[in-house]
Amino acid sequence: MIVTALAEEQDAVLAVLGDVPSGTAVVDGLRVAVESLHGMGNPGAAGSGGTVLARWGARRLLLVGIAGGIGAAGVGFGDVLVPDQIVGYESGKVRDDGVLRRPEVYRPDFTLLTAARAVRPADWAPARPVHVGTVLSGEKVIASREVLDELRAGWPRAVGVEMESLGTALAAYRAGGGFLMVKGVSDLADAGKDDRWRGHAADAAARFTLALLRRLAAAAGDLEVPGSVRLLVCQRLVGDWQRLAIYFDIPAYERAAFARGPGPDGVWDWLVARQRLRELPDALDFIGRADLTAELRDAR
Incomplete structure (x- = not known):
C-alpha cells in the first residue's frame, strides 16, 4: 500500500x-x-x-x-x-x-x-x-x-x-x-x-x-516457507545465527543491529530482501544444523 x-x-x-x-x-x-x-x-x-x-x-x-x-x-x-x-x-x-x-x-x-x-x-x-x-x-x-x-x-x-x-x-x-x-x-x-x-x-x-x-x-518468488516452519527454525537458531550471518558475509554493522533484536529473524529477513532464502538449506548444512535443513525441505 x-x-x-x-x-x-x-x-x-x-x-x-x-x-x-x-x-x-x-x-x-x-x-x-x-x-x-x-x-x-x-x-x-x-x-x-x-x-x-x-x-x-x-x-x-x-x-x-x-x-x-x-x-x-x-x-x-x-x-x-x-x-x-x-x-x-x-x-x-x-x-x-x-x-x-x-x-x-x-x-x-x-x-x-x-x-x-x-x-x-x-x-x-x-x-x-x-x-x-x-x-x-x-x-x-x-x-x-x-x-x-x-x-x-x-x-x-x-x-x-x-x-x-x-x-x-x-x-x-x-x-x-x-x-x-x-x-x-x-x-x-x-x-x-x-x-x-x-x-x-x-x-x-x-x-x-x-x-x-x-x-x-x-x-x-524465493523459497516459500510456512510461517510455522520459519518460527521453528528461528527459535532453534538462537545460538547459531551469528555463524550463519558470517557464512553469508552479512556486514558487521548489520549483525550488530540484529543482536539488538531477534537475531535469527534479522538474518532471515536479510536473506528474503536479497532473494537468497533458497541458499539457507545449504548454509544450515555447512554450519552443522542438518536438523533444520530437514525441517525446511520437509516443508517444501
Missing part, C-alpha cells in the same frame, strides 16, 4: 507505475494500491492511514513524497531519504528554561528497510544518493536553520524533517502492519526554501519506490 500526502506526490507515483486502474497496479506480480492521505500533517496521516489499510486489507504501508533534507548531514537536493527510525519531536513540556521534549519513536518494518538498503544505484538512478538515518517528524514546515540546529543537537544522526511519517507509522502499528517512508529532498529546511526542486524530489522518491517494490516482488 502506497500513500501520499500531496497531489504532486501521488502524481509522481502514478507516473512511474504506469497504468493504475481503480487505484491499483501490479509490479512484477506484486499488487500495489495507491491512495492519498488527503492533506499534510501527522494527525490526519494517522487517521487516513488506518482507514486505507483497513479498506485494502494491506499488510504494509509505504509513505512516499517529499521532505526537507539536512545539509549538515551531507544531504542534497533530489536525494532520497529512508528512515531507520522516525522521531516525533513535538511532544514535550514547556518550562521557563525552554521545552523539554518527550519524543515518540517508531522503527520501520525490517523487511521493507532491508529491501530498501538492497536497492542498487543501477536499479533506479545512479546519480542520486540515498540517505538512511533518523527522520524527524513534526507538525510544522521548518524553514529555519536555528530550529534545525536545535533539533539536530538532540538527534545528531538526523537526515531529514517532514510532517506525515509519525502518523503513518502509528497507523501501521495500530493495524499490526509494517511501515516505511521514502521521500525525496525538495529543500534544506532553511530560509532558502522554495519550490524549484519539488517535482524532481517527488519523481526521485517515486522511482526509488518502484525499485524497492521490484526487490520485494522478486523476493516473493
